[in-house]
Amino acid sequence: MNRNNPPIPVPLLMLVGIVAISFSSIFIKWSVAPVSVQGMYRLLFTFLLMLPFARPYSGAAAALRLRDWLLLFASGTMLALHFLLWMGSLTFTSVASSTMIMALQPVFIMVGAYIWYKEKTAGSAILGMGIAILGVVFIGWGDVGLSADHLKGDLLSIGGTVAVAIHMLIGQKLVVRMPSFLYSLMVFFSAVIVFAVYNLAAGIPFFNYPAREWGIFVLLAVVPTVFGHILFNWLLQYVSATTVSMNILGEPVGASLLAFLLLGEQLKALQWAGGLLVLFGLAVYVFAGRRIHNDFIDKGVTINE
Incomplete structure (x- = not known):
């Protein structure tokens, strides 16, 4: 991990990312296209931008090993x-x-980071x-599991949470x-290919x-x-995947307000x-995480490599 600090303070960058990703569920709710088409064009247009x-970066791409390419595709x-x-x-x-x-992805991230990277977290x-x-539990308490449809949505969201946790750990x-x-x-680009194959196999129209x-x-x-996921990927150079995922906990707050x-x-x-509890918990976590990170830097130790 990079020992230096980013040119813009991490908390400010995290705030920008949280606001940006909070709009995601709003745009998805507004769309009537199949979600696999939304996802494919969302990433395709980002790739083209x-x-x-x-x-x-062509030199860096040429230097990648086969294992790196396989991990990128994964x-x-x-x-x-x-x-x-x-x-x-x-x-x-519901959005909430x-x-x-x-x-809840930090739970999966923290366990995975401990198993794969031996990354420890302070009390x-x-x-x-x-x-x-x-x-976060309070936010969704009112409507989790109220019907079969809600339960189906909850299970889909859990599956998506596990998938993004693995994605971040690989990243x-x-x-x-x-x-x-x-x-x-x-x-x-890899995700676009996966979506295209899925849509083709399912007979979902592209246009x-x-x-x-x-x-x-x-x-x-x-x-x-661009202002959410790419920003968080960039921040992985400076903070751990656990810290990044914890700040994404701010999304339910922003998304719920926007949905309202x-x-x-x-x-x-x-x-x-x-x-309010989410914001307070984020403040506690970020303060503790930054203190640990600075302690390692002062001792001349790189972490999470």
Whole structure:
């Protein structure tokens, strides 16, 4: 992991990313296209936006080993699976419930990081995680499991959460060996291929969508992907996958507020209280994580390599 700090403070970058990804569920709810088509064009348009800036990374791409390419494809496959399952969950359950469950990914990340990378987490950071997760549970408490459709949406969101956790753990391994831009570019391209094969096999049309849908595809590419996922991938150079995923816990707060304002989804008092708990838990976790990171730097030790 890079010992230096990014040119812009990490908390500010995290805030930008959280706001950006909070719009994702809103755009998905507005669209009537199949979620696999939304996911495919979301990543395809992002890939095309990034492609003009890819030439400086051609040397780094040529230096990649076969194992790196296989891991990139695996990461892209997990990203495609995440979008397919999570975006599909929004068809059956509310924004608050779906994003609440997806925000539990730090649990999977923390376990995976400990098993694969021997990454340890301080007790104070675990406390922050617990507070934030409790707040996330409050946000979705009112409508989780109220019907068969809600249960189906919940299960889809859980599957998507596991997939994105694996995607992030693979990414943490790869970004120490290649530029984050190259990593994102190749992972998005891999995910596009996976989506294209899926749509082709399922007989889902690639075209014949109204202009409004194409506009939503572009918004999905620019807002939550470029200013959300790409930003978080870049931050993996400076902070651990666990820290990045913990800050994504802010998405249920932002998404629930946007769903209330733009979709008319009602929030209960318990959910508003949950939002405050999430923010407080994030503050505790980020403070503990930054203190540990700085301690390692002061001792001249690199972490998570």
